[in-house]
Amino acid sequence: MAGAQDERLAIAVARAGGLGSIPAAMLTPEQLSEQLNRFKASNEAYAHAPTLPVNVNFFAHHATEADTEQTERWLTVLTPYYDEFGINPQEIQSGASRAPFSAAMADVVEHFKPQVVSFHFGLPETTLLQRVKATGARIISSATTVREAVWLEQQGVDAIIAQGLEAGGHRGHFLSDDLSEQMGIFALLPQIVTAVRIPVIAAGGIATIDGIRAAMSLGAAGVQIGTAYLLCDEANTSPLHRVALQSETAQHTALTNLFSGRPARGIVNRVMRELGSIRNDVPSFPHASTWIAPLRTVAEKQGLTDFTPLWAGQNTQGCQSMGAFDLTQQLIQAFN
């Protein structure tokens, strides 16, 4: 949910009895500290409750340098769009918008001691992981295949998120780039539950009370819900993204690497239709975002989502324009 939410959504979810998450992949350590300070202050002001837990989510990819030749080829692909929207590609400031977990972020974790720390794209290097473990945080990470789940258990994580193909946003795969290995949650979840001994949290396509009950039938110890919260008052989902989520177009999502360089699920829009959702000539993660971001900015000013990553899972049935506290209390009834 990086980019679509901050601590406000996490506070509302936590107050309702869920585990609220703060996505840190697009934040600087200073920004994350500010959010955690606000979460803490809100906690202290909330007299009725004990200290509410929070999860902080980090990306754990291996940072790579941008490849100049690859970038040049990609700019050629995008040139017609730059021309159409009056953008001079020479003036685009490059800058990776998503950074992997780092020593500076470990400092923040050590200072705030969040109860749960989760990772996407595997796990950070051992030294950094040990620092997180030493704070007493429960550590969880996403698996998209049985092999990844077994690997994560071997690394000593406390729980595994089984991320079904239905899930919105970035796929968490890290042992293989072969997208054909990605499974629907109905097939993935029970196989991971059988393969590991630690708790498994189901993610992807779960949008309603019935969905939660179904996931629990398949052996989940809990569920992770993203898309259903995108219309919540506390989410930072843009107005254009909200319109798309509530329209017929939300019926058709696809995995695409055009926006960041890694496959992520979003509502199909113009650039995905015209260029193809998955391409081999896209700059590596996260550098692709540098080159599409200016197109997004200019197009959005014209009310167009042609270049906007409209992250969403395959099931938008649970999306409701309401407070996240009420939505969470609604969903939590599945456990009664």
Place this chain on the structure above:
Amino acid sequence: MAGAQDERLAIAVARAGGLGSIPAAMLTPEQLSEQLNRFKASNEAYAHAPTLPVNVNFFAHHATEADTEQTERWLTVLTPYYDEFGINPQEIQSGASRAPFSAAMADVVEHFKPQVVSFHFGLPETTLLQRVKATGARIISSATTVREAVWLEQQGVDAIIAQGLEAGGHRGHFLSDDLSEQMGIFALLPQIVTAVRIPVIAAGGIATIDGIRAAMSLGAAGVQIGTAYLLCDEANTSPLHRVALQSETAQHTALTNLFSGRPARGIVNRVMRELGSIRNDVPSFPHASTWIAPLRTVAEKQGLTDFTPLWAGQNTQGCQSMGAFDLTQQLIQAFN
């Protein structure tokens, strides 16, 4: 399950209280009649039960002529394999192995009056469909998107099979060839249930009692299970296919059009790895099967599944080497 079972599996399932199916897509009308006669005779010999129902499944694709130029290009792709296995492509007898529902098949339906007739790839033309309806058969067909489900309801089917992306064998899509529209059953099922008023049967990834319960939580009126029956005593699954289903390789299935010309899910094997699972230069359905079949035959004699369509869903957890009667009775406990 065309090719992997005949009326023997249907009889065992029916006796245990399920709705047994006879796949007719690879049968001549005479062969289907023989199977239905044997089903009927078995029924009559089975003194304890009332007349057991049966479902006959047909394909409803639009038959196309093979394209000579396309075939030539495809033969070039396969030439290294023909050379390796000592096959002279000039000697290959072309012949479509899968025929759409026809007037001759409607004759068979009128004669035997199966209680249920199901279709894959949409529905046959109106005249033929009316003939089936007039027999009193309940008609069902597969939907892979919400749009297909709504379309089928408008055509007057009695129930819809929601075929999740996890399912083994041929995808049933018929309104769009865009595979990115295909959804996991966890997302597809509840959205179809909301969109139509007729019963929805869940298919894809359902392999166990827990899986059935989960599907029912998501609004299914029933479930269709295929992969879990592939190891049953009564299935015609080949020994090599059985070995693959029980091995680690079953963890990795993919959609492929190499074997028939239409995307179908099977365990990844040599030809899928080497040529890529989905290609644009494959002859149209069902003509592709003509050109790969001889490779399969020769390779299988050497104990190789390099060219064998190892149809399987993403969840082989339910596969058990046992009688289909016992397996069905086991699964049916989900409804108690």
